[in-house]
Every structure is written in structure tokens, then in C-alpha cells.
Amino acid sequence: MATAYEKIAGGLRARIRAGELAPGDKLPSEATLVKESGKSGPTVQRALSVLQEEGLIEKRHGIGNFVRKPRTKALRDNCRHQWEKDRARESVELRKQTGATEHDTGLEIDDLVFYASYRKTKATAELAEVFGLPEGTPLLKRTYRTRYAAETAPFNLVTSHLVHSMVEGNADLLDDANEPWPGGTQNQLHTVGIELDRIEERVTARPPTPEETEELELLPGTSVIVLRKISYDIKDRVVDVSDITLPGDRTELLFTTRLERW
Amino acid sequence: MATAYEKIAGGLRARIRAGELAPGDKLPSEATLVKESGKSGPTVQRALSVLQEEGLIEKRHGIGNFVRKPRTKALRDNCRHQWEKDRARESVELRKQTGATEHDTGLEIDDLVFYASYRKTKATAELAEVFGLPEGTPLLKRTYRTRYAAETAPFNLVTSHLVHSMVEGNADLLDDANEPWPGGTQNQLHTVGIELDRIEERVTARPPTPEETEELELLPGTSVIVLRKISYDIKDRVVDVSDITLPGDRTELLFTTRLERW
């Protein structure tokens, strides 16, 4: 401790936490901080980049440094799975009205823009183990991007894997032109006689890769939530393995665990 | 784009991803990189600090820079709640054997070291809203640290809030000297006639604060998972609000959602 840049960063951090510098406020210019601290430009910049990595400030080139505002978080509720299951056997008309994402966000379907792309692949060793199938088993790999119509960045990156032999009975399921599919994956599986029993979701967090930063338009000082979702059918087979990347500053996951009564 | 430090970082990142530099391997020394790149020392250092923030490398002062190894993750399974509820009415002897944490990690109770500290506080505006009670309502604030006996850093930071008037009927519940309490919070609540109906867990992620980095002994380039756990009793009252901070590189949360049959 007590390096020059840590002192400068610590002073500013204290002022931000005390509310003296409120979210949205402009920090003193770097030139000012150089004068006040008596340290060099690069040292002041280092202090500021520490605060940026902590997610406390946002640097805007040519404008100034600002206290970062908390972003409103989109909720992703695990009741979405039961909700989607309930609708999987409804009529097309009803299913067309809204999907699970709209259910979470409370938005109309027109507020969302949706991209999907399918590809046939073979199971890697890692995926084969999760599916409990031999390496090289044909899979259908599906990638999705969903974003608000009003924004440019998607709010998640999704890669889903289905077992090819389980879904090839319905040729419509192999063509990404049919996305967005009314009723979602659970309805798609229903068309080939698959009913889900449970969904496992494994959650962890890490700093974003440069590619994720790019695609999700993340600011420096943001983490990503990484979610692996595994769907089991009523015969206890793994039918879908999805990897989902979510921006940590814009996402909140909600899981409700109901307990049996005494 | 295509700045000097980005090029150097990009080259090393590519070599790491290709496996040419495997986890645990030592990177070329900074002096070597200066020669190879023809750039200055600080520029090379900047490239390396980018990779550090991404969690790709680990800097060891006086030794070298190394490709970071993935850490083994402790699993936190939401079935722990039902498991804890089932044990809440068992005998003391049985409850003493293991707690929910041991259940998750598969460890013996002697492998864990446990700290707890209680304090009486008043509800802030934010907590009051979650509890659905007036601001200033007396609460029992409990902070916990749990760590492996073999390690120095705790694997989580927990702050739990109970409504004081709900638990003061049993004086033992107000004294942190009684921790670790066999059977955990659900048994504690059982002693004052409270049965839980469900648990809501809200999960998000962000970079750690300096204090969290310190307490959890996090390396630069690590995120934290922030979990707010809200416990509802069978009368639909909020009885516990806990905030839990977990290291992103050592933790995996597992949530299983069971679906109703058609």
C-alpha cells in the first residue's frame, strides 16, 4: 500500500463512497489531479484505471472521467422454465404472443430483435461427457443473440446443443429460418415427443474475454455471468446443453427454491 | 485499435489459447518481450496487465509471469436448502455431524473453520423494503466467515439479517458464542416456531472491491458472485435476508428446477 497511485485512487474512492462525488458526476480533470497530487500524468492515469477496473468510474475520451451509474438489471427468473413448459402444448396462436424472454422482461415481442444460426457439429470430449454419449456424436449447435430493439448490444450470448438424432425426426427443427420458434425450445422438443423433467443451471462469473466485451458492448470494469443450462427429459436423458453469457452489470438471475412442508 | 500494447497482448493471448503456452507455463520475461517487440518497458507491462485483468495470466514479483491455471470450484447446490430443512427437526447429535456447507463440499466438519459475529442494528431503508417493515425496525445482523482449515482465505463472506422481534424469544439465538449452531439457520428459526416455505436467491456479478480482494485473497482478474438470499416462512413473511459474496474463480452455483409432468 501507500504507492502514489493507490493513494490517489483511495482518495477518490473514498469521496465516491461518501457520496461527495455522486453517480454521473464528473471527476476532477487529470491535469487537475496532477497538480493536486504533485505526481506525474501516467501515475494519475494509473490511479484512474484502477478505479475503472473496479467498475467505479467510466472514462470518456475527450470529455472527462465520471462516476459510473448502476445499470438497471434485466431479471431472469427460473420460473420461466415451468412457464415455458406449460405453453409448449398450447396453440400456435397463443405461443406466438410471447416467449420466455418477454415473460422475464415484461416486454412485447416487437421490442426484441432476435438472431439465430444453426450448424451441425460433432460432440467434443467435454460435451460428450455431459450428454453421456460417445465423442463425435452428431449434434445440432444453435447460436442465439437477443437484443432490445432500442439498443445495439445483445443482452446475452447463447449457444445451445441438441442431439441431432433426437430432433432430426422433424425437419423444421434443423432450419434456423424457423426462428424465432413460437413456444421456444420446449415446444420444439415436444414436436419430437420429448418432455422435460428438470433443468440444471450452473452459474459462475469471470472477467469478459475481448470478444465478449465487443459483442455485449461491455465497459471496462464489468464482469460476465456464465451459465450452463442442462435440460433432462423424463427418461433422464440430457437433451440440451446451453452455454449462456450474460453481462454482470445488466443481469440479475432469480432462483426460487420451494421447500416441502413439515 | 492496433495499439502497441494491444498487439503484444493479442499475440500472447493467441499463444495461450492455442495451448502453445499451457496453464502454469512461464511467459517470456519482460526484458525478452521488450527486445522482441522493440517497444519500451512500460508498454510491455501494460500489455501484460491487460492479460492479468482478463484473468489469463498471473504476475509473480521477482519470479515471472505465468499462464493462470483454472481453480477447482466449490459447488453450492440449491438442494442444500431442502436438505437443511429436513435436518432442522432432527436430534442435536445428528445435526452436529454436518452442516449445509459440509453437505455441499463433501468435507468433514473438522476441515472447516468458522467465525461468526452478531450485532443488533436497525433496518436501513433498503432492508426495510425487502422485509416489508418500517425503516428502523430492530434487526439482528450476523456476519460469517467460513474457510478450509488448510487455507487462509474464507470462501465466502456472509451477512445475514433476522428480524429481532421474531427471534428474541430464544436468548440463545442472540449470542454468537453459540455458533456454529448445529443444524444452521433453519434449526435456529425452528426453535422460535418458524418454518420456511421457500428461498429466493438473486445472483449477479461484478469486479471485487479492494476489501473483498483482501478478505477473499483474490488475484487480479477475478470477479465476485453476489448473491442475495431471501427466506420466506409459511406465513409468507420475510424472515431472513442474507448477502453473500463468493469468489468467481472458486465457486459454482447449481440450481435445479424441477418441472411438473404433463
Next chain:
DNA sequence: GAGTGGTCTAGACCACTGT
């Protein structure tokens, strides 16, 4: 053009690690 942040250098000096 004035103001602000971003990149980069060349080199000094300090601190930690292992022999």
C-alpha cells in the same frame, strides 16, 4: 482551438526471489 483523455518512450530506482 481549447480542453480532455490515450499512448508511448528512455531511463532511473525500488522490491522481491532464488542461488
Next chain:
DNA sequence: CAGTGGTCTAGACCACTCC
């Protein structure tokens, strides 16, 4: 002590934003 990374400077020059 040699090797390696960490901090810091003084100043040059570039890039973006706003007026």
C-alpha cells in the same frame, strides 16, 4: 548477486469532443 517484475517521471505526440 543476478534476474525479474513494480513504480515513477517528464515530456512528446495523438485522438476525441465541444464550442
